[in-house]
Amino acid sequence: MDFDIVIVGGGAVGASAAYFLRGHKTPCSVALVERDPGFALASTPRASGGVRRLFSIPENIRLSHFGIDFFARFAALTAVDGEAVDIGFKRNGYLFVVPPSGLADLAENFRVQEGELVRVEWLDPPALRQRFPSMNVADLGAGVLSPDDGWLDPYAVLQGLRRKARSLGAALIADEVVGIETEGRRVRAVRLKSGQVLRCGAVINAAGAWAKEIAAMVGMSVPIEPMRRYEHYFECQDAIEPLPYIKDPDRLAFRPEGKGYSGGVPNSAEPRGYNFAIDHDYFDAVVWPALAHRFPAFERTKVKSTLPGLYDENEFDGNVIIGPWSGHLDNFHLVAGFSGHGLMHAPGCGRAIAELLLDGGYQTIDLSCFGWQRVVEGRKLPERGIK
Secondary structure, X not given: OEEEEEEEOOOHHHHHHHHHHHHOOOOOOEEEEEOOOOXXXXXXXXXXXXXXXXXXXXXXXXXXHHHHHHHHOHHHHHOEOOEOOOOOOEOOOEEEEEOHHHHHHHXXXXXHHHHOOOOOEEEOHHHHHHHOOOOOOOOOOEEEEEOOOEEOOHHHHHHHHHHHHHHOOOEEEEOOEEEEEEEOOEEEEEEEOOOOEEEEEEEEEOOHHHHHHHHHOOOXXXXXXXXXXXXXXXXXXXXXXXXXXXXXXOOOEEEEEOOEEEEEOOOOOOOOOOOOOOOOOHHHHHHHHHHHHHOHHHHOEEEEEEEEEEEEEEOOOOOOEEEEEOOOEEEEEEEEOOOOOHHHHXXXXXXXXXXXXXXXXXXXXXXXXXXXHHHHHOOOOOOOOOO
């Protein structure tokens, strides 16, 4: 079969790319290949669902601006035959809190965010205590609240994007990529486990935590590793005030969910690898102390469930790598390495890669800074003061 573009990886990022490619004014044929159509181990359904503009890099803020607006209009944008998907988008705010040692970074990020027209509020400890009386602020220097941000249902987003992409003419193929054929500086075809060969004009590697495996098929070594993280659901026996999505200095990140809360504490020292085992002591040893310290009401909390998932951790600088493998295979494109930001930036990066392939360059948000060349040149572009 012949396609203009084959996308490897059918999660939120790949589905978004398919959606924007098929919705582009330039006609193109698109195949979206996913080896795990039930998404049993996929990262998107295991994500926390947070969407925020609290970044330090302007391009990331712009990606969030677009993504959050897209999610706000998701039902209308992705409806098929009048049937819309409810992604449960709750714009209940996002709060970053830091100790006194983090004030300089928080203040500089606040300045950048205001410059990018993000609605943000600076909250000193008394203001934090007044707004969130259950919070322990004794060791905090300040917080920044973005009241227009929030969270949504990742699996609903995934299904809505895939369904709409299919309705726009994308071919959704349940199969596994086992090889990529090249000729000179061009990818020519993608081989599937079923024996099918997809001849193509370009390949987009949107395989997330598995992106390095796909890259290796063409001899590309990428600094993207799978990193296990847990999403815990827990409940509090004592009622507290409504909370936004909270990120704490010790990487604690959680939000309200139904009768309880969903979140966790990613471990940067977690051994890299495709590990989906659950350490049932992790919540009590790591997450619960962080929760109880920040909100004493969580002294009496019980974890109800734990779901392991994988970050596509960019060990180079923690940000997405997007665009072609320039100088090697000009039509092999990477959109991976989000390090936990994939869902919120899927719409912006899906649109960006569609522009790159069909317009010949970025038309809306210039993401050149996130291209492969920065890795070649060793120009790290990490977020400031944000883990």
